[in-house]
Amino acid sequence: MAARGRHAWTLEELRQALAAKGVRADFSSVFRATARLETEGALRRVELDDGRTHVEIQDEHHDHFRCELCGEVLAVPCEASGAAMRALEDATGLEIHDHHLVLTGVCQGCRGGSLGRLVVSAAGAAS
Numbered sequence: 105m106a107a108r109g110r111h112a113w114t115l116e117e118l119r120q121a122l123a124a125k126g127v128r129a130d131f132s133s134v135f136r137a138t139a140r141l142e143t144e145g146a147l148r149r150v151e152l153d154d155g156r157t158h159v160e161i162q163d164e165h166h167d168h169f170r171c172e173l174c175g176e177v178l179a180v181p182c183e184a185s186g187a188a189m190r191a192l193e194d195a196t197g198l199e200i201h202d203h204h205l206v207l208t209g210v211c212q213g214c215r216g217g218s219l220g221r222l223v224v225s226a227a228g229a230a231s
């Protein structure tokens with residue numbers, strides 16, 4: 105999972121990644137393995153708004169960005185500072201322990217695609 109350098113794996117993606125490495129794993133064994141690693145604190149569950157379970161390696165806190173076009177999930181640095189959380193606690197009377205933001209929009213690759221075409225047509229030649 106770490107080697108692939110991507111975020112918020114679905115169980116199906118994990119199963120496919122294992123299969124690509126020649127590891128035969130059915131869905132339920134992937135499910136059991138991730139559940140155990142989650143209990144041990146090595147993995148955390150990431151809730152995105154696509155209704156699927158995502159898991160990833162527990163590391164430094166970060167938030168996520170999901171591309172509306174290709175569905176790619178990327179890590180983004182956390183913009184919700186401790187000061188902002190404390191201000192929110194003061195304003196609401198809530199005690200905030202954790203958060204996870206899912207930003208949505210268009211990823212660099214998808215933006216680059218249309219920008220690239222614009223550049224090509226403006227220059228009148230393909231690279």
Ligand SMILES: [Zn+2]
Pocket residue numbers: 111112160166167168178179
């Ligand atoms: Zn992540």
Ligand SMILES: [Zn+2]
Pocket residue numbers: 171172173174175176210211212213214215
């Ligand atoms: Zn995209």
Ligand SMILES: [Zn+2]
Pocket residue numbers: 165166167181182183184203204205
């Ligand atoms: Zn955050």
